[in-house]
Amino acid sequence: MSEGEFHYTDLYRDVVPAVVSIYVDAPDARTGRGAGSGFVYDRTGHVVTNHHVVAGLARDGAGRSRGLPDESGSPTLEIRFSDGDWRVGRLVGTDPYTDLAVVAVDDLPAAATPLPVASTNPAPGQPVAAFGNPMGLDGTITTGIVSGVSRTMPVGGGFTIPDVVQTDAPINPGNSGGPLVAVTADGTPEVVGVNRARSGDNIGFAISPAVVARVVPDLLETGRCEHATLRVTTLDVSPAVADANDLTEPGGVLVVDVREGPASGVLGGCHSSRRVRGREVPVGGDVLVGIDGEDIRSTEELTSYLLTETWPGETAELTVRRPAGETRETVQLGTRIDPGENGEIGGRIAVQ
Known part of the structure; x- marks a missing residue:
């Protein structure tokens, strides 16, 4: 595939092994079972998703979940891969300011090849595909273009995520944390956004690769990102x-x-x-x-x-x-x- 040229069956074949469904089981019936998406970031088993997908996990004094779930009644984090394999995950770090989080699994499935994150933000008009778990439907692909860049999205408390990518690719509940993907000049799929929200008909948003590049390395190193x-x-x-x-x-x-x-x-x-x-x-x-x-x-x-x-x-x-x-x-x-x-x-x- 050339840059911007999509052969959707090939793209799906190349990307979907890296896409995961994330489930958070909370014993509190008021909370219930939350679901979202994510993508494999590296071969050591790290998965990138949204903070709000995993925000219901048990917290330590620093506001982060540590270690594997136990039998104490704490919420559990389960990850399902495209081949049907399940893993129990642990939360490595979260950043509420940018709504990004990293979780980790041991024994990453062999087929789960990491997706590279783009070194630059996408351009308006660039074809993209959104992957994830909308409405509980694992392994879903939707397509569109980059509708705009440098958008701002509120995250509460008067704070905003800057540099957000806007797309008309359908993004629905459950897509959160999944990758928004484009194709490079040599035909390689790369992540140009982390799906976050839908604002209206044909208006979806994703956290830009520039923000991912700033935040995720800190989450991997220290479990948090200071701003x-x-x-x-x-x-x-x-x-x-x-x-x-x-x-x-x-x-x-x-x-x-x-x-x-x-x-x-x-x-x-x-x-x-x-x-x-x-x-x-x-x-x-x-x-x-x-x-x-x-x-x-x-x-x-x-x-x-x-x-x-x-x-x-x-x-x-x-x-x-x-x-x-x-x-x-x-x-x-x-x-x-x-x-x-x-x-x-x-x-x-x-x-x-």
Whole structure:
């Protein structure tokens, strides 16, 4: 197969041995049996899936499940391969910020060949196929194209996953954690996204390979992934936000609130609001237009840069637009706390 050329029977034959169905059995009847998908990441038995697929597993003090399930009534993790083989799994690590997780099995079936993850994000219009376990139907393939890239998806607590891939390939409950696959120039299937959610008719989303490359190695090494943060809430500077704040043009992100952390005393948040075009708009905060020399035109760009290009403890140079003009401020980035510790923030405000 040439790049973008799909012979679906060949693609299915090559990919489906690496696709697994993941089942979480909880003894609590209110929780029941959860199901999702995943794909074999390496020959040592690691499988990549979504955090929310395995979130019901028993937790240790660090919020992660350790070891094989026992008979204490804790939920169990079972993995079924395409050839019908079953394995009991253990949770290696999870990252709620990006909804990624890694589980492991001993004695990986010989046919379960790992799928390589793409080194770059896919392009709009590129043909793709989604694999997984939708509605409990093991080994399902659906097809479409990449409808868009650089999307943002909320994960709760005001936080978002940046750099998300949008596709019209059908993604249904149970597909979560399965691979979104494209074909390289030499005909090799590779993962260009980890299926996560469906937002409407012909609108599905997948976590991009750039985010997978940032997060999964950390999960394999330490069981968790630490993310850099400014501890500010932001809002895209749309035309209405620009008007309310007496800005000459839209672009950049408005700092709505500064929480205790790296930006305290460095950045200023909004102090009031103004009604513009029928809605209340925060006013008075700093506007971020750059970080480390990179232009910031939206919250998505800021979130993506922080996730893929920075680490907690590093310093970042912010370009800040204020009434007196542009200035540069240096901050030492902090570490994000659990999303569950943050209150839900509505609208287009996001925590960075």
